[in-house]
Amino acid sequence: MSSPKRMRRAVASSLALLGAGALLVGCASGGTAPKADLGSGPAKAGTVKEGALQGSTVTFVSWGGVFQKGQMDAAGKPFAKASGATVLEDGPTEYAKVKAQVDNNAVTWDVVDTDIIWAQKQCGDKGLLMPIDKKIIDTSKVPDGLVGDCYVPAMQYGYVILYNAKKYPTAPTGWKDFFDTQKFPGKRAIAGFEDVGPGIYEGALLADGVAPDKLYPLDMDRAYKSIDGIRSSLIYWKTGAESQQMIESGEADMALVWSGRGYAAVKNGADYKPIWNQALQITEALGVPKNAKNPDAAFAFINYYLGKEQQEKLTELTSYSPVNTEAEPKLDALGKEYLTTAPEIAKQMVPTDAKWWAENYDSELERWTKWLQG
Template identity: 60%
Template sequence: MREAPRSYQRRPSPRGRAVLGAIAACAVVTLVATACGGSGPSGPDVDLGAGPTQVGTVKNGALKGVNMTFVSYGGIYQKGQQDAAIDPFATASGATLVQDGPTDYAKLKAQVESNNVTWDVVDTGSVWADAQCDKLLQPLDYSIIDKSKIPNGLATKCSVPAMQYGYVLAYNKTKFGGNPPTGWKDFFDTARFPGKRAINGDPTAAEPGAYEAALLADGVAPDKLYPLDTARAERVLNAARPALVFWKTGAESQQLLESGEVDMAMLWSGRAYGAIKNGAPYAVQWNQFFPVMDTLTVPRGVRSPKAAMALINYYLGAAQQEKLTELTTYSPVNTDAKPRLDELTSSFITTTKARQDQAVPVDATWWAANQDALLTHWSEWLGS
């Protein structure tokens, strides 16, 4: 999964995310470079053409002279976004498009509040996007964005899905291959399954995962998780704390597997994939995984709202989503997308019926309403 700067920041992924290398803060994705920073002019009038919008397309040359910045979580995920959608969009539309990252909510907030918005389209966590709709984020224009190929319920007033992935349990096959963990109860059972286990330890990253896993381990039914009983969850976390290793970025979580430092880990599925592809002797227990998605959003006060909407519409095309999945393992969000995948990559697609039957649904609406309180609980527990 993505890199995880977040303030609660991934998502990387974030919220999705095997890293093959960081993307430079201002990597130019067209042949013409522009500076990152400064509000700048909004550019010429945007003519996106007549007739209904078609997902995955943009009028040739429609954004010539328009400067744009796309922001995401870095690593193989953002490189995949660049190759699958951002570069082709720049070529087709004529926009001069640079990339920035990683996504940082504090920076986005500062841009909006100072009326100096230089980020045009931002990849964010879905919980944060729901909480900031009509605040830091503006409503999307669905006369420009064709959402007809997005799975039902995933497009919201201020966001559309960027991709889908999972928060999963990975375990060392060398140590547990004959008796693998079957779910989060085993993850927290340090007597039957001794060894170190890794979880997200970023105090600014209150997100679905650790609390839900701890409650499931303590016997709470999946359909009774919300509202989260944080005190009960923290008792489970406290009992396992001597065995816990904390990671703060997606890259760190992957490295813990590749180095063999931990025997189990709760991490983003893309990071687990990256470690396994690189030869780490781990497997994923998909039972009780948490489905997650990143979202594409547009900050309030963006330089050219129409251009931002056009980029999102292009990104959501079937061909773009197919290539993104082939490059990153993250599940496509266009129902017509049919990526060509090898056996390992196919096993990480989270949107098949078989995988969805193993998922524990996350109540994103509850999280959006309670994220600030959860952030306090989480940071206090980490510091205790």
């Protein structure tokens, strides 16, 4: 199963775990759920029938801090007001807890924010997540390729190279320059925790001339050969906060980081620039655990979360990009530079393949762990 370390990369700026205000709900979702009347006609993202879930409880689980607060302010609280449901929150997401709840038929978490690779691994008969109910969830406004059999996207962001503008008067323009330590000498920061997923591997292949639409299945032998070639120039971050600090301190001349962390570093004054050319598109997922006591209410929550207004507000609060194609968040100039759904940025980015990573996660994690130790 995917490590919880993996999801820590998806959190915006300084995310602490939920503090004293968190609701540790125990068996809040237990018992027989009231019958929900969600109305007639096709589902429409961002809406719920007024009072439809009166007497129901939905427990939403995410990663805490700024990001989860944004999710609750943008979607959770207004959903509760509109639907009549009691919306509780818990966190951080722990995959072992999801498994224990499902295995013991004692599910208290109704909607869970997870890493998309983990979510992909949990689809199907042997997985831990229920199939998405398209009668309740309207995914028509979700960008192509982001909906799985048992999840929808929670948000999207970029895995992007930032470079020190003072160090490089001639700006690097992409992965080829990241791997060219002769023309662009200096330290490169990449993730160095014991977890795998889209990132330096795709970058190595793109630098070596592989076309974006021919990336998968990844030729990992070829990727490692390129990464080995710059190993002496690599430094490693283990948390999003550490990646941001490496930029703000100037320790990294180039850094492969989550776009939210890059945005936060530049907002704090770091003179660094992003390279959107062939930056990697990454998403998080929302899913409903099997054996959830009130799946209709959980799916209704997700449907509401995907609405245009909800997604606009979530982006404005967290800096991460919306998953509704009609969303037009109001951002300052810097925020617009990191909005990965902006047409001028989106057209440069490379989609990543969660299905391939889910199928190859275990073997690639073993290889990466050995490489880090070597």
